[in-house]
C-alpha cells in the first residue's frame with residue numbers, strides 16, 4: 515500500500531513538473547516574439563529587441579548593433595553624465611571589448627584606443643589583467659565590463675589602479691546581488707556546471723554582493739554609480755537597477 519502511494523506521489527510531482535515546464539516553454543516562445551518597441555541609444559534602432567543571455571532575458575538584444583542592456587546603459591551614461599569624457603583626446607584601454615561600443619568610443623576621438631583580451635584574436639593586444647605589462651599612469655580611461663567576476667579581482671584592481679593616470683577613470687560593471695552584504699565565493703566550486711549554478715556562469719568564480727564597492731575603494735578608488743531611471747529602463751529596454759561603477763583615481 516505504502517509503495518503504491520509513493521508511486522502515485524512520484525507520478526503526481528513529475529506530471530506537475532512537466533506541465534509547468536511546458537507552460538513556461540510556451541511563455542518563452544511567446545516572449546521571444548514580443549513586439550514591444552524599444553530604442554537603442556547606441557545605433558538609433560527603434561523596434562522590437564531579441565532575447566539573449568543565459569538564463570534568457572526577453573527584449574534584450576538590439577537586432578541592429580547587437581547591444582545588450584549593459585552597453586545601452588553605458589551609452590546613456592555617456593550622454594547624461596559624460597561617462598566617456600576621459601576618452602576625448604585621451605588613452606583608452608578596453609578589456610573584452612564589445613564591438614557595439616566601438617562607434618561610441620570612436621566618437622569621443624581618443625588619441626589611443628587599445629582593445630585588450632586574454633585570448634589572442636579577440637583584441638589588439640593580449641593582456642593578463644592580473645599582471646598588466648603596461649607602464650604606470652599610462653591610460654586615462656579603462657573599460658572593464660563583466661570581466662572581474664571571472665578573475666582574481668584583487669590583483670586586477672590593483673593593476674588597473676596602477677596603470678590609470680591621476681584623475682583617470684575605471685568603468686566597471688559586474689553581476690551583483692544588492693540584497694547580499696558580502697560577495698559569494700567558494701573555491702571548492704570549480705566545475706563549469708557548478709559555477710554556472712552558483713555564480714551564474716560557467717567561468718565565473720563569484721557572485722558579487724554590495725561589498726563590491728569596498729573592493730574598489732580598498733585599492734584606492736573613489737567610487738560613484740550610475741543607474742537608469744524607470745522610464746529609461748522601459749524606453750531602452752534595460753535591466754532594472756543595473757549599475758555602472760565609476761571609479762576615479764584621485
Ligand SMILES: [Zn+2]
Nearest residue numbers: 554557576579
Ligand atoms: Zn543598437
